[in-house]
Amino acid sequence: MIGSSVSGNLPRTQELIAKTRAYDRAKLSDEELEAAYVEATKRVIEGQAKAGLSHVNDGLLKWQDLLRPFSQGLGGVEVGPMARWFNNNTFYKVPLVKGPITYKGPVTEGLGYRRLLPKGATLKAVLPAPYTFAVLATDCHYGDASKLQAAYAEALNQEARHLEKLGYGYIQLSDPALVYVTTKPTKKELKAYGKVLEVATSGLKAKTCLQTFFGDAGDILPEALAYPVSDLGVDLYETAPETLKGLKLKGGLSLGLIDARNSTIEDAGEITTAAKQILKTVNPKDLYVSTNCDADFLTWEKAEEKIGVLARVAENLRGGA
Amino acid sequence: MMAKLFETYEIGSLAKHSWRLKGFSGAKLTEADIAEAETWGKRLGIDCKPLIKLLRGDAPDRRQQVVNWSALYAVKMFERLGLDYVYTGEQWREEMYAHVAKNVEGFEFTGWIKSFDYRYYRKAAVVGEVKYRDPFYIDEFEYIKPHAEAELKVPITGPYTMTDWSFNEHYWRKLGKVKSLKERKSRARRELMLDVVDNALRPEFEKLIAAGTKWIQIDEPALTTQPTAEEMSLFVEAWNRLVAGLDCRFSLHNCYSDYGLLARYAPDLKKCDQLSLEFANRDTKAPGRKRPAYDLIKSFEEHGYEGAYAPGFVHVHTDQIASPEVVRDRILCVADIAGPERVYVAPDCGLRTRTWEVAYAKLENLVKGADLARKEAS
Numbered sequence: 199m200i201g202s203s204v205s206g207n208l209p210r211t212q213e214l215i216a217k218t219r220a221y222d223r224a225k226l227s228d229e230e231l232e233a234a235y236v237e238a239t240k241r242v243i244e245g246q247a248k249a250g251l252s253h254v255n256d257g258l259l260k261w262q263d264l265l266r267p268f269s270q271g272l273g274g275v276e277v278g279p280m281a282r283w284f285n286n287n288t289f290y291k292v293p294l295v296k297g298p299i300t301y302k303g304p305v306t307e308g309l310g311y312r313r314l315l316p317k318g319a320t321l322k323a324v325l326p327a328p329y330t331f332a333v334l335a336t337d338c339h340y341g342d343a344s345k346l347q348a349a350y351a352e353a354l355n356q357e358a359r360h361l362e363k364l365g366y367g368y369i370q371l372s373d374p375a376l377v378y379v380t381t382k383p384t385k386k387e388l389k390a391y392g393k394v395l396e397v398a399t400s401g402l403k404a405k406t407c408l409q410t411f412f413g414d415a416g417d418i419l420p421e422a423l424a425y426p427v428s429d430l431g432v433d434l435y436e437t438a439p440e441t442l443k444g445l446k447l448k449g450g451l452s453l454g455l456i457d458a459r460n461s462t463i464e465d466a467g468e469i470t471t472a473a474k475q476i477l478k479t480v481n482p483k484d485l486y487v488s489t490n491c492d493a494d495f496l497t498w499e500k501a502e503e504k505i506g507v508l509a510r511v512a513e514n515l516r517g518g519a
Numbered sequence: 520m521m522a523k524l525f526e527t528y529e530i531g532s533l534a535k536h537s538w539r540l541k542g543f544s545g546a547k548l549t550e551a552d553i554a555e556a557e558t559w560g561k562r563l564g565i566d567c568k569p570l571i572k573l574l575r576g577d578a579p580d581r582r583q584q585v586v587n588w589s590a591l592y593a594v595k596m597f598e599r600l601g602l603d604y605v606y607t608g609e610q611w612r613e614e615m616y617a618h619v620a621k622n623v624e625g626f627e628f629t630g631w632i633k634s635f636d637y638r639y640y641r642k643a644a645v646v647g648e649v650k651y652r653d654p655f656y657i658d659e660f661e662y663i664k665p666h667a668e669a670e671l672k673v674p675i676t677g678p679y680t681m682t683d684w685s686f687n688e689h690y691w692r693k694l695g696k697v698k699s700l701k702e703r704k705s706r707a708r709r710e711l712m713l714d715v716v717d718n719a720l721r722p723e724f725e726k727l728i729a730a731g732t733k734w735i736q737i738d739e740p741a742l743t744t745q746p747t748a749e750e751m752s753l754f755v756e757a758w759n760r761l762v763a764g765l766d767c768r769f770s771l772h773n774c775y776s777d778y779g780l781l782a783r784y785a786p787d788l789k790k791c792d793q794l795s796l797e798f799a800n801r802d803t804k805a806p807g808r809k810r811p812a813y814d815l816i817k818s819f820e821e822h823g824y825e826g827a828y829a830p831g832f833v834h835v836h837t838d839q840i841a842s843p844e845v846v847r848d849r850i851l852c853v854a855d856i857a858g859p860e861r862v863y864v865a866p867d868c869g870l871r872t873r874t875w876e877v878a879y880a881k882l883e884n885l886v887k888g889a890d891l892a893r894k895e896a897s
Contacts, residue, residue: 215631215639222637262636280635285745287684289635380746434700457704461629461644461686465695472700497630 200485202512203253204246205409205431205454206324206372206492209501210259214238235260238498239311245502247316249509253368253486254319260309263290264326264372264492265334267309272353273300278336284378284412286459286495293335299349301356312364323366325354327373327408328394333381344390351397362404370407371398371427374491377413377436388421396426407431407452411491416441423448429482433490435459439472443479451482454490456508461500466510473515487512524896525850525864525889526603528829530772530795531674531738532615532869533593533608533878538574542585548574559875563595586611587662594667596879601886604672604734609869611659615676615738616684617641622655623719624648625689644686649714651722660727672734673727674772674869678715678757683741687711709753716761724765734768736795737761740868743776751780755787762790770795774831774868782818786825793827794819797867799834804845810852817856828857831867832888833881838873840880846888851895859896864889 210218217234220226226234242257261267269277274297280289306325315321328347331354340346358369375381376391383391399406409431410418416437422430423446431452432442442451453476455469473487487508493501536559538552553574560567570588573581593608612618620626620643627646631639656675664671690707697703724735742754762769769790773781774797785794802812816830832849833841846864854862864885870878 210633212630215633218637219639282744287640287741287744288633291635435704436701438699438701440699455700457700460688460691460704462688462691468695472698475698494633497632500629 199252200487200512200516201252201320202487202508203251203322203368203452204255204493204501204505204508205370205411205452205458205488205490206258207261207264207494208242208245208255208257208259209494209496209498211238211241211498214259236311236314239314242498242501243311243314243316245498245505247319249502249505250513251505251509252320252512253322254315255322255324256311256315258310258324261306264324265290265293265331267305268326268331268350268353269293271302271305272350273302274298274339275335281334284374288495290334293331295335295337295339295346297339299346299353301353304360305353305357307360307364320367321365322368322370323358323361324370324372325357325361327371327376328354328398329383329391330373330375333375344387344394347391347394348397351394354398355400355402358398358402358404358406362402366404368405368407369402370409370431371395372409372411372492374410374412376408377410377415377417377433379413382413382417385421388418392421392425399426405429405450407450407486409452409488411454412436414438414441419445429484429486431486431488434472435490439476442476445480447480447482449482450484450486451480452486452488454488455511456487456489456504458489458491458493458501458504459495461496463500463503464507466507466514469507469511470514473511477515485515487515523603524859524893525854525862527864527886527889528602528604528672529597529606529608529882530865530867530869531606531609531736532612532871533596533610534871534874535589535610536592536875539585539589539610542574543582545582559592559596563592563599565592565595590659590663591666594663594669596875597882598667598669600879600882602882603669605667605669606672606674607659607663609674609871611662615674615740616680617643619655619676619681619719620685622653623715624650624652625714626685629686642684642686644688645690645711646688648689649711649718651718654723654726656723657726657730660732661730664731670733672736672770673732674736674738675720675723677737677739677742677771678712678720678761679739679754680741681715681719682708682712683744685711690714705749712753712757713760716757720761721765724761724767728765728767732767734770736770736772738772740772740774740776742773743780746777746780751784755784758791759787759789765790768792770826770829772796772868775800778815779818782815782822782824785819786823791826793829793863794824795829795863795865796831798831799841799849799867800831800836802834802849804839804841806844806848808848808852808855810849813849813852813856816853820857827861827863828853829863829865832864833866833885835866835868835870835881836872838877840877840884841888843884843887843891846885847891847895850888850892854892854896864892
């Protein structure tokens with residue numbers, strides 16, 4: 199199949215941003231803020247549905263950062279100080295692991311809008327992958343990165359299973375640290391990571407994708423091809439296309455062809471050509487046309503235009519245009 | 520060689536008083552706003568009656584006059600504190616990035632982008648070729664020059680930060696023939712950065728220098744955000760192109776960064792007279808000249824950097840005031856590493872997140888700490 203989706207969250211609309219700023223200054227009630235979230239979530243879902251994306255998410259608009267729901271929702275973890283989000287002018291709060299990580303119950307459900315998602319499209323959940331969580335957290339308990347990864351993977355698996363029960367058919371594990379220049383693993387760690395992902399994806403019937411971004415996916419190949427996930431996601435604004443040449447893929451490929459860190463609206467024809475060049479030498483089981491990363495680096499207006507382009511590229515590839 | 524050891528300066532920004540913000544935006548001023556202008560005017564020895572009249576009236580040029588007064592207040596505060604180099608507290612500027620983006624052709628604001636939680640920033644896209652349009656630093660300099668008694672140091676936003684904090688549409692489109700998306704992005708970034716140097720900053724630098732600017736501080740907070748050799752080399756290329764052939768003193772200000780990485784490239788920066796960095800944030804408040812947080816200065820030394828240092832002796836993101844003795848110990852610790860003649864005394868960064876009261880107290884102890892260090896070193 200040839201699918202299309204956003205590889206992560208979507209930006210808050212300018213209207214929602216204004217409301218959150220007012221809320222922050224105590225000029226808006228909880229109820230008014232909630233209403234603004236619902237309105238904006240409807241808008242970003244509709245934007246994806248109208249464009250015809252095969253996989254749709256709710257935008258994750260309430261998430262303050264990718265890791266925060268887990269810092270707040272898992273046992274043994276607390277919200278720590280602020281730090282830069284990789285090489286962006288954006289920040290996140292460091293999870294502080296102060297005790298054994300335990301799953302106390304659904305972590306992300308309360309922040310999401312499952313009820314607003316459309317019938318017909320595959321529902322996509324986005325969760326932080328174990329490697330990225332462990333690298334970005336401050337470990338005050340395990341004293342060993344692999345133990346921390348394993349403990350988090352257990353909790354992550356329970357969350358993924360819960361989301362599957364809620365109807366999510368596709369689960370993306372976002373793993374930027376796995377390819378980022380200053381955080382990427384050694385070859386030994388890379389090999390060992392397959393076992394961690396086995397724990398994270400154990401028992402899931404939903405499709406899974408290990409989505410890498412902010413770095414060169416060439417650094418995790420060929421080891422990542424053996425990982426127990428359905429699809430592998432690649433940021434093509436950080437990875438040269440030659441890197442993918444002749445890869446023996448067992449599963450699918452999510453191609454980050456649309457740049458969610460630049461406001462330029464890509465030309466669908468150019469991007470289709472770029473995708474076709476790659477597909478000359480690789481033959482993924484499934485192909486997804488995607489943004490290269492989360493889309494909250496853009497305004498919603500720009501993100502919506504880009505969603506339109508990625509849907510057209512997928513259409514072009516399906517129709518052979 | 521410095522005539523005086525441990526010369527002091529501030530980095531750039533100060534908070535804007537409510538009378539400055541409202542007087543500029545046209546919002547109604549309260550008596551409390553006016554009282555604030557009076558209180559600080561008296562404290563700084565400024566005859567503020569014309570300002571009060573201005574704030575109570577509706578003069579057609581009120582907006583610009585309010586900005587002028589605000590810059591004057593900042594300069595007089597720094598001078599009263601006894602800083603050796605002063606400037607306007609960036610009272611003329613909306614914010615360091617937006618100020619340039621608003622005044623240089625090619626930039627267009629796209630909207631609010633999330634920084635973290637419910638905090639956002641306005642981000643511009645470069646939608647056309649970067650070209651010089653209106654002067655954006657020179658008017659501020661020409662206004663303040665006759666009013667200042669201390670030496671002036673002009674902070675400007677550097678090309679790396681302007682590039683890193685902007686979307687790059689125009690230069691991306693220009694490179695449509697480059698097939699690899701990765702290569703196209705990288706080349707578009709380089710073209711944008713060098714055009715910011717050639718077409719925006721250098722023309723303004725030439726005007727500033729012709730008008731009498733002796734020291735330009737190039738602010739690059741975004742530096743090391745992209746921690747690769749390619750990016751650092753690009754920064755060095757942009758810096759060297761920016762300062763080439765210009766007769767002025769230049770310094771680099773960079774904060775909350777990877778100094779291990781910067782240390783490797785600092786010796787390649789031509790005419791970089793000094794590095795103004797953020798260190799107090801990393802230090803403890805314990806007394807004594809052994810301060811591991813400042814050990815990173817050794818890394819700059821080991822890589823061969825020969826300029827001076829102003830390695831942040833006062834933390835700017837807390838209201839706690841470091842004592843003069845702690846400031847002294849920090850200064851002497853760096854003097855032990857680099858030699859006292861290569862140490863300047865400044866805060867970690869601009870003080871715009873602090874109230875004027877707190878900023879005043881911090882700078883007061885900074886100056887006192889420098890005095891104590893001078894006595895000990897002489």
